[in-house]
Amino acid sequence: MTIIPEVAALVPQMKAWRHHLHAHPETAFEEVATGAFVAAELRALGLDVHTGLAKTGVVGVLSAGDRGAAIGLRADLDALHIHEKTGIAHASRHEGRMHACGHDGHAAMLLGAAAALAQRRNCAGTVHFIFQPAEENEGGGRVMVEEGLFDRFPMRAVYGMHNWPKLPAGSIATRAGPLMGAFDIFEIVVTGQGAHAAMPYQGKDPMLFAAHAIQALQTIVARNLHPLDAGVVSVTQVHGGDTWNVIPEEVVLRGTVRTFDPAVQALIEARMRTLVAGIAAMFEMQATLRYERRYPAVVNSVDETAHALAAAAAVVGPAGVVADPTPEMGSEDFAYMLQAKPGCYVWLGAGKGPEPPGLHSPYYDFNDEVLAIGASYWVALAEQQLPAGR
Ligand SMILES: [Zn+2]
Ligand SMILES: [Zn+2]
Known part of the structure; x- marks a missing residue:
């Protein structure tokens, strides 16, 4: 020293x-x-x-x-x-x-x-x-x-x-x-149709969207990135519902994406948009994705x-x-x-x-x-x- x-x-x-x-x-x-x-x-x-x-x-x-x-x-x-x-x-x-x-x-x-x-x-x-x-x-x-x-x-x-x-x-x-990652945030808002939880056939349950979306988002890094490229997709917040017996109308998911390479960052955002739109279509709901690039x-x-x-x-x-x-x-x-x-x-x-x-x-x-x-x-x-x- x-x-x-x-x-x-x-x-x-x-x-x-x-x-x-x-x-x-x-x-x-x-x-x-x-x-x-x-x-x-x-x-x-x-x-x-x-x-x-x-x-x-x-x-x-x-x-x-x-x-x-x-x-x-x-x-x-x-x-x-x-x-x-x-x-x-x-x-x-x-x-x-x-x-x-x-x-x-x-x-x-x-x-x-x-x-x-x-x-x-x-x-x-x-x-x-x-x-x-x-x-x-x-x-x-x-x-x-x-x-x-x-x-x-x-x-x-x-x-x-x-x-x-x-x-x-x-x-x-x-x-x-690269020494430290780029930091992005995202927010997904899905709007279904609320219903009595005992009569789910009368609504469109946004909880199902949330369950499928959280799993599907994990396939981006696992199945879409080159194995030697680096990326993180973390869902860190799930908000929806107020009580035991009501299917809510809306669920909000939030989280963060980390990458080193702008091409990987673009790929992750594009795949998120496809997955969110696809899952929403599958369950006949509306979903929006707000994706915000923060630090490079x-x-x-x-x-x-x-x-x-x-x-x-x-x-x-x-x-x-x-x-x-x-x-x-x-x-x-x-x-x-x-x-x-x-x-x-x-x-x-x-x-x-x-x-x-x-x-x-x-x-x-x-x-x-x-x-x-x-x-x-x-x-x-x-x-x-x-x-x-x-
Ligand atoms: Zn600090
Ligand atoms: Zn510091």
């Missing part, structure tokens, strides 16, 4: 930042105090600071020497609607909100990297420190890109990081190509992945680098930045103990032992990509 000395000296400061943010969580597009906190710290470091991006986002700019060469390093700011159960000293002071995904740690590490890089002055070029709001569900990354993030702050590549409790502390994992897949570019792996190796050593992890179907709105710019997203190993609470658990707390590793990775990446003395 090679922790950068300036980063090592900043660990107490990063912990203090992280615990303050953890105790005061704010959710999507409401990160007002969080954004102000980050902006004040960046200003104190002497950076050029821009606020109000995607409402509560912040960009700090550190420039030296060749101002033409530029990269972006991105962290997220938002918390979740979860009631914290950790009982720790810095637990959430905000009822029903919690930093259960470690974005408090991400913000602290990027602030630490900004502080270390500002002290070291070892880069020739511009580093953009991007603090984005609303990663969870609301796509703050998309809003920042649509508002012209990369026009206002030109950069050749953008890099992201997420703590990953399933990997041990001291490791960094990523791969070229996180797809790392080849060159920038090599750059990220080189920076990771400089910090955690070759033994700590996981160069071809199995991708996950969880999603991440850094995908929108990667659609606009080449770049790479890495998982920062953050496991502690035999069974660390997972992301989004009410018992989760960011592992402070990896603050120095993540911040050192950012510093190494910036200094390798924008070397002084060219």
Whole structure:
């Protein structure tokens, strides 16, 4: 492990930042105090600071020497609607909100990297420190890109990081190509005809549609996808009926689809439409399918992945680098930045103990032992990509 000395000296400061943010969580597009906190710290470091991006986002700019060469390093700011159960000293002071995904740690590490890089002055070029709001569900990354993030702050590549409790502390994992899945949602509304449950021949039972549809949707991945292509179709909600002896008029099914490949995504949606229409026709009912594409897949570019792996190796050593992890179907709105710019997203190993609470658990707390590793990775990446003395 090679922790950068300036980063090592900043660990107490990063912990203090992280615990303050953890105790005061704010959710999507409401990160007002969080954004102000980050902006004040960046200003104190002497950076050029821009606020109000995607409402509560912040960009700090550190420039030296060749101002033409530029990269972006991105962290997220938002918390979740979860009631914290950790009982720790810095637990959430905000009822029903919690930093259960470690974005408090991400913000602290990027602030630490900004502080270390500002002290070291070892880069020739511009580093953009991007603090984005609303990663969870609301796509703050998309809003920042649509508002012209990369026009206002030109950069050749953008890099992201997420703590990953399933990997041990001291490791960094990523791969070229897809790392995390595209996230779509769907809603199927079927309208039959209500009836007395003892006289079903007088109605059209939408429960039958639901039973057939849930089974049929599982045939898409099993029977329509190439066996080496990846997809998930999960029905996660069934709503219908109020009592024992009435056949309801309507049933609603909802769920999510996850894919890596846009062609697979299109195939799944098309098969869903065919199956829903076919089952509705079979039972003489009306059914509608609303299919909404949310986050795209996180797809790392080849060159920038090599750059990220080189920076990771400089910090955690070759033994700590996981160069071809199995991708996950969880999603991440850094995908929108990667659609606009080449770049790479890495998982920062953050496991502690035999069974660390997972992301989004009410018992989760960011592992402070990896603050120095993540911040050192950012510093190494910036200094390798924008070397002084060219
Ligand atoms: Zn999350
Ligand atoms: Zn997260």
